[in-house]
Amino acid sequence: MASFRKRNVPLRSGTSALSESPTSIKQELAQGVRPSPLDGRLTTSTGTRSLDGLLAGHAGLALGTSLLVEESGTTDFGGSLLKYYASEGVVQGHHVHVLGMNEGWGRDLPGVVETSKSARKEGNSSGDGVHDRDTSRKSSDGGSGEKMKIAWRYERLGEFGSGSRDRNSSQSTGPSTSNSGAIFCHDFDLSKRLILPSPSLMYFVPSTSKPDFEFTDANNSASPFNTFLNHLITHLSASASNTVHRIIIPNLLSPALHTSELSRPESVLQFLHALRALLRKYSAQVTAMITLPLTLYPRSTGLTRWMELLSDGVLELAPFPSSAIATKSTPGASTIQEEPPQGMLKIHRLPIFHEKGGGGGEASGFGDDLAFTLSRRKGVVIKPFSLPPVEGDSEAQQGGLEHDHGKATKVDIEF
Template sequence: MSFRKRSEVVNTRGPGLQNARGPTQDSIQNARGIPANTRGMPVNARSPVPARGPQLNTSRGRNVPSLNNNNPSFRGRLSQRMSNMNINDDSNSHLNNHPGIRPSPATSQLTTSTGCNDLDSLLGHMGLPLGNSLLIEEIGTTDFNSVLCKLFASQGIIHNRLKNGNSQQESNTHVIVLSLNKMWGKELPGTYKGSKKDIKKQNIANEQSKISVSNLNEQSSTPSRYKDLKIAWRYGLKDEIGQKNSKSTNQDSTEYKDYNHQFDITSRLIPTPTSDEITYIPTNIPVSSILTQLTNAIDKNPTKLIRIIIPSLMHPSMYSPNYFKLTEIIPLLHGIKSIIKQNESRCVLLASCFTNLLQSSISSSKLLLNQIQSIFDSIVLLEPFQQEMIQLLEKSYKTQPNKIQHGLIHILKLPAFSEKGEMCVSRSEYAFRNGRKNFEIEEWGIPVEDVEEDENKDNNVDSSASNIGNPNNKPKKSTKVDLEF
């Protein structure tokens, strides 16, 4: 056992042999690069670590600027670059207070109304999300899809004519129509003002709301809740209770009161839309010209919500035979979709087509229809009833003709949901009815014809005739036994 000191060298034969046995004590370092002879330093102390990776050689080439924030030249250039960047979009700030835009209750995306309240709820977002497209297909020779297109355009014109809080009319919506018919805007329906009785009541209420001596005397003598009493006092209280119960269900209507409107299909929008409100793009020109005119129309209205409408897509009376080829119609629809995605914060698209025309036009109709469907974000199919079904509904709703449906509505794709991979296809679950007040969509149920009531009526008629022939006017004894199950 040796009692030598630790600092004393064991073998001093020469430098060559010493290096052969191992490194000296001074050259020994630990894993962190700290020399072993620094015994007085704390354990966690670190020595300067050399920079990792390739070193910048500033001796040749251009000088690399210092990334120190205290450098005044660097801070000046950074502030100049930030000022040149357009961080805030002015168009979005204008659309925040748009009366026709609200967040989706499902995905919180900004949506706009289609002009039909039932169709808004059917899409799952209470409207059509901005930057999305909707295709309305129809089977047969009817023209129900044109009603939805006109409601979509009328809703945009009504939004554009609304006044802001300063009682000033501010343009906020522009409609673009791809059609040869430049008189299409004159066929738009007007808002529903109510029946004749409702109009009279509204006029009377407006007159009573005016301040006058007679109106003040009537208000002081009779409370307002007793004015509508006709038969009993209960009716007035029922109206008040109904209004209280409807507050919870109509929160959206009060918060977004100008989001959607009810239209009267039998009336017309007065005054008719002007060139500042609607733009027509012909469809008998090349695809590049259509896309150029569409881009220019959108750029002319940088702060407005753009509603693009394509009524009767690929109709033979509006489109040339070249558009029935995949090399013509697909670039057109892809170009329109790309323009919408570039302005997805303020553009929506609604188109309509007839599936029978596409299927009977060319041999590759299924391929053409599938390609068109793949471009749109949402698809709704209208299937009107045949004549036999309509006759059955008329028999079932003899006393209620307003309940007669006109066809079925099928959901093939929904915006945002189908894109995420959700199964949103539903067939024969909803029916539509085109009425004067609104285009209504409701759940479909097969009506039951009341045959038993008709048979009972016939039996009563036969029994009354037999009693008349009986001289004693006594009813005959029934020989049949009624079995009740």
């Protein structure tokens, strides 16, 4: 009789628990948070797509980690990265804590770029290789949209970290996450200003220290670092477990914001130790981004090296002089439509770089020469750096196309 039993009847024991567990996991994911494609840890966007592609292949900044951005010179490209990071947090509904600045810093946040439906359709269709092949064949007959016959193969080859973004977009559109239709990283415009919501989740903790002209002993209890820690502990302990917090510290140890007494190693390192402890305690809720002026605190000093050891990720921005940027905008550049790079980016350390995560390779760009560009619509774009061809060397370039039977013709070049 057992042989005539139906084999397609599902078992009822234990099925309810299995069906309810994915639903509970979906509800716990906050907006603007998604799992890493490498090891599944939760990540959030920095507001800059190219920077997300650099962070050890996780396609975002892992929760519970910090990022130290060092910059030499008198420019403020690191401040732009902080503003994109803050704008992304405000749009996603995260709690943004700006330490050491007043509310005037929040009025200069870039606004979100409004994309039309037609642009989205074009963007979605451009990712299909068959569609690009058809359009390239149609436009090869003539017209302003003329392309090479094999251009559709290499259209997205030059995009930095495109492989990781495609892999992440395919995962975000799947049914595994609850916010699959939400945008992970928005596009911002520097010419627009972000309007903060009326019950704003953005908190400003200005530095209360003032220059001491009375030549008295410093009062450690009045240190702004203690005020910063008390503010963070109060908000983190009172928030829900699925609330995401972003900590922003612009120009740490800058004499324009703090007194010189705060640059003592015992004050700064104790604060960074406590901040690192908060990141580990609330590892599924908090991320931090800090900027440091290297002109005042170079990497050759012991204080800066200890600050780097207490940070999970360390990036260095080395802007070009203004004369070098003007020289690179000559017609002899390698790409006509691309803007010239404005500086070099050095990666000293990446967060969560271990045997499981931090795949490296082309997606992370670790070890490559990287350059960055800041524009109004595209924001901060990080790409591999390549020197343009030397001007006046056209004869040598044409000589490379010659062979034994003479100069190369159009038929020889096509393949």
